[in-house]
Amino acid sequence: MTPADRLAALRGELARAGVDGFLVPRGDEYLGEYVPPSGERLAWLTGFTGSAGMAVVLAGRAALFTDGRYTTQAAQQTDPALWEQRHITEQPAADWLAEHAAGRRIGYDPWLHAEAALAQLERPGVTFVPLAANPIDAIWADRPAPPQAPAVAHPLRYAGLAAAEKRAAAAAALRAAGQDAAVLADAHSLAWLLNIRGGDLAHTPLALGFALLRADASAEVYMDPGKVPAETRAHLGNDVVVRPRSALAGALAGLAGKAVQLDAEATPAWFAATLRAAGATVVPGEDPCRLPRACKNAVEQAGARSAHRRDAVALARFLAWFAAAAPAGGETELSAAERLLAYRRELPLFQAESFPAISGAGENGAIVHYRVTPESDRAIRAGECYLIDSGGQFLDGTTDVTRTLWTGPGAAPLALRQRYTRVLQGHLGLASLRFPQGVAGPHVDAIARRALWQAGLDFDHGTGHGVGSFLSVHEGPASISRAAKPVPLAAGMILSDEPGYYLPGQYGIRIENLLLVREAAAQPDQVKPFLEFETLTLAPYARALIEVVLLSPAERAWVDEYHARVLAEVAPGCDTATAAWLAAACAPLREAPTGTA
Template identity: 70%
Template sequence: MTPSERLAALRARLAEAGVQGFIVPRADEHLGEYVPPSGERLAWLTGFTGSAGMAIVLPDRAAVFTDGRYTLQVRAQTDGSLWECRHVTEEPPAEWLKAHAQDLAIGYDPWLHAASAIERLTVPGLHFVPLTANPLDAVWADRPAAPMAEAVPHPIEFAGKPSAEKRAEAAATLRDAQEEAAVLADAHSLAWLLNIRGGDLAHTPLALGFALLHADARVDLFMDPRKVPAETRVHLGNDVVVRPRSELPQALDALRGRRVRIDAEATPAWFTHWLREAGAEISAGEDPCRMPRACKNAVERDGARAAHRRDAAAMARFLAWFAAEAPKGGLTEMSAAAQLLAFRQDGERFRGESFPAISGAGEHGAIVHYRAMPETDRRIAPDEVYLIDSGGQYLDGTTDITRTLWTGPGAAPAAVKERVTRVLKGHIALATARFPTGVAGPHLDALARRALWDEGLDYDHGTGHGVGSFLSVHEGPVAFSRTARVVPLREGMILSDEPGFYATGEYGIRLENLLLVVPAELPAATKPFLQFETLTLAPFECALIEPALLTTAEREWLNAYHARVLAEVAPLVDEVTLDWLRGACAAV
C-alpha cells in the first residue's frame, strides 16, 4: 500500500467504528520509547521513524507531532500532501485538535495511551472514544508478529540485589500506602524487579510483559509461557507465577473491592478502565520500581565504571583510526559507524549497541537523531565537522557518548571552534555542578546553555536523560530539561550531559558524557550536597576547541579530565592507539 492508500484505508475503518478521528502514538502497549517491529504503527502509517511522536487523523486533514530533535527528519520522511508537521510544544496536539476537531468523536486505542495522556488532550468540544479494536491494526495486512525472545536471568553479580529482596521492598511501599497490588506495565520494571533480561527489542534487553505486584511480594507475570524457559522459572521462584496475557482480565477481576496502584504516566488506560469496571479502587501512585531502578546500587555503580572503561578502550581505538583515515576522504557515515561497532564487539561483556549510532557528517550532523541509511549514506569529506553519537550494552552497564570531530587535514574555521567551545563550556558547567539535595534536572538545565545563551544561541532538545543498568539508554524519571518532571536528583542516578548546537544545512555539535550522582564533601555545607562523577572516558577534539574562550577553571578541568582518560585507558589499548591518545590528551 502507498502512504495515501494506508491513510485512506484507516479513515474507512474509522467510519465503520463510528468515529471521525484517531490518535496514533509512537508507543506500544508498554508505553516505552522503543518498540518492536509489530509496534511500529506510527512509522507504518506516516513514514516517520523517530523515537518520539504522535499522529492525529481527521476526516479532511492529518498531522504528525514531534519535538525539536525530529523537526528536520519528520519533514524528510513524510508526504507533505498528506501530513502536516507540527512541533509538539509550539503547537500542542490539544490546541490543534481544539482548532480542527470540534464536535468530532476522536477514537483511541486504550492499550497505547496512558489515561493521563488522554486527559492532557482533553479540551472543551472534544469527545474521546476508547476503541475495543485498533483500526490501524485491521488495515496493516503485513504487520510483523509479536516478538518471542526468551526471558533470561540477569546474574546477581551484575544486578547487585536479589529479586526477592527487591520484591519485598517494593511490596512494603504498597503496604505503607495501604494498597494491595500494583500494576506494572513498564517492561523495564519487570526486568529490574525480577532480575531478568530479554531480546524482544533491538538495543534494549527487555522481555515484554505485564505484572501484578501484590502487597505480600508475590508477582503474577503475564508473559507468553513459551518465552519463559525452565531455567528462568527456577530463577523466578515459587512466588512469581507465569500466566498468559489472556488471563489479565480474570486477574484484574479478582481485585474487586481492593486498592490497586496505577502509575497514570506509565500504565495503559485499558487497565484503569477495566479495574474500575471490576469494582477495584484505583490508587494513583508512581510505579514502585521506577525510583529504586534509577538509583543504582553499589554493584551497579561499579559495573557502570567498568563498562565505561571497556567502552573507552573501544572509543580510543575508533578515534585514533578515524583521525588517520578521515583526512583521506574514503570513509562514509555507515562505514565509520560499522568500524566503531567492530571495536566495541571486541570488548568483554558487550551485548550490542545501546541505540543505532548517529553518524552524521556535515549537514547531516544538524539532524539531531539522524540515522545513516543506504539511501542517505554520505561520504565523510576532509575538512568538515563529523558527529558520532553511540553507545554500548554491556552485562554490567549501558554507555552513551557523543563526540564532535574535525576531519582535517586543514584547520577548522574559527566560527566553528567558537561554537564547539561554547558547547564544551556548557558541558563543563553541568559536570562540575554541586547542589543541595532536592535539586532536580530542570533546575540545572540552564547551566549547560549559559555560554550559548550569551551569544543568542540555543539547542532544541533536553540537556540530558537518565540511563539504565544494562537496560534502556533513556531511563526515567530524571532528566536535564526545562520540560522534565521536577524529580530531585539522588545518589546513584546516572544521567547524560549533552549540550549541543545545530546549524541547519551545515553541521551539528554535541558533546556527551555520562554522569553518576555522588555525595559532595563540602566542609562548610549546612545540609547534604551532591555532585557528579564523570563515567565516560574519551578525549574531546582539541582541534575544535579555542582555548582562549575557556576560563582558567575550565582549562584545568579539561586538562585534568584528559589526564584521567590517558591514565585509565592507556593500559587497555594497543601501542598505535596509545601514541594517538597521548597527543589527544595533551594539555591545552
C-alpha cells in the same frame, strides 16, 4: 500500499467504527520509547521513523507532531500533501484538536495511551472514544508478529540485589500505604524487579510483559509462557508465577474491592478502565520500581564504571583510526559507524549497541536524531564536522557517548571552533556542578546553555536523560530539561550531559558524557547535604575544535585533569599505536598542537 492509500484505508476504518478521527502514538502497549517492528504503527502509517511523536487523523486533514529532535527528519520522511508538520511543544496536539475537531468523536486504542497522556489532550468539545480494536491493525496486512525472545536471568553479580529483596521492599511500601497490589506495566520494571532480561527489542534487553505485584511480595507475570524457559522459572522462584496475557483481564476482575496502585503516566488506560469496571479502587501512584531502579546500588555503580572503562578502549581505537582515515577520504557515515561497532564487539560483556549509532557528517549532523541508511549514507569529506553518538549494552552497564570531530586536514573555521567551545563550556559547567539535595533537572538545565545563550545561541532538546543499568539508554524519572518534571536528582542516578548546537544544512555539534550522581564532600560552612557528578565516560574532546582562549583557567584545568584521567585509565588497555595517539590527544591544552583530533 502507498502512504496515501494507507491514510485513505484508515479513514475508511474510522468511518466504519463510527468515529471522526484517531490518535496514532509512537508507542506500543508497553508505552516505551523503543518498540518492536510489530508496534511501529506510526512509522507504517506516516513514514516517520523517529522514536517520539504522534499523529492525529481526521476525515479531511491529518497532522504529525514531533519534538525539536525530529522536526527536520519528519519533514524529510513524510508527504506534506498528506501530513501537516507540528512542533509538539510549541503547537500541541490538544490545541490542534480544539481548533479542528470541536464537536467530533476521536477514537483511540486504550492499550496505547496512558490516562495522564489522554488527560493532557482533553479540550472542551472534543470527545475521546476508546476502541475495542486498533483500526491500523485491520489494514496492516503484513504486520510483523510480536517478538518471542526468551526471558533470561540477570545474574546477581551484575544486579547487586536479589529479586526477592526487591519484591519484599516494594511490597512493604504497598502495605504501608494500605494497598493490596500494584500494576507493573513498564517492562523495565519487570526486568529490574525480577532480575530478568530479554531480547524482544533490538537495543534494549527487555522481555516484554506485564505484572501484578501483591502486598505479600508475590507476583504474577503476564507474557507468553513459551518465552520463559525452565531455568528462568527456577530463577523467579515459587512466589512468582507466569501466565499468558489472555489471563490478565480475569486477574484484574479478581481484584474487585481491592486497592490497586497504578501509575497513570506509565500504564495503558485499559488497566484503569478494567479495574474500575471490576469494582477495584485505583490508587494513583508512581511505579514503585521506577525510582529504586534509577538509583543504582553499589554493584551497579561499580559495573557502570567498569563498562565505561572497557567502552573507552573501543572509543580510543575509533578516534585514533578516524584521525588518520578522515583526511585521506574513502569513508562514509555507515562505514565509520560500523568500524566503531566492530571495535565494541571485541569487548568483554558486550551484548549490543544501546541504540542505532547517530553517524552524521556535515549537514546530516544537524539532524539531532539522524539515522544513517544505505539510501542516506554519504561520504565523510575533508574539512567538515562529523558527529558520532553511540553506546553499548554490557552485562554490567549501559554506555552513551557523543563526540563531534573535525575531519581535517586543515584548521577548522573560527566560527565553528567558537561554537564548539561554547557547547564544551556548557558541558563542563554541568559536569563540575555541586548542588544541594532536592535540586532537580529543570533547575540546572540553564547551566549547560549559559555560554550559548551569551552568544544568542541555543539547542532544541533536553540537556540530559537518565540511563539504565543494562537496560534502556533513556530512563526516568529524572532528566535535565526545561520541560522535565522536577524530580530531585539523587545519589546513584546516571544521567547524560549533552548540550549541542545545530546549524541546519551545515553541521551539528554535540558533546556527551554520562554522569553519576554522588554525595559531595562537605564544605566548612555547609548548611545542608550537597551532591556532585562523577564523570563516567572516558574519551578525549576534539582538540582541533577547541578555541582555547574562550576557556577560563578553571575550565582549562578541568579539561586537562579529565584528559589526564582518560590517559591513565584507558591507555593501559590500548594497543601501542592507539596509546600513542591517545597521549597526544590528552596532552594539556596549552601544549596541544592544532588539529590533533
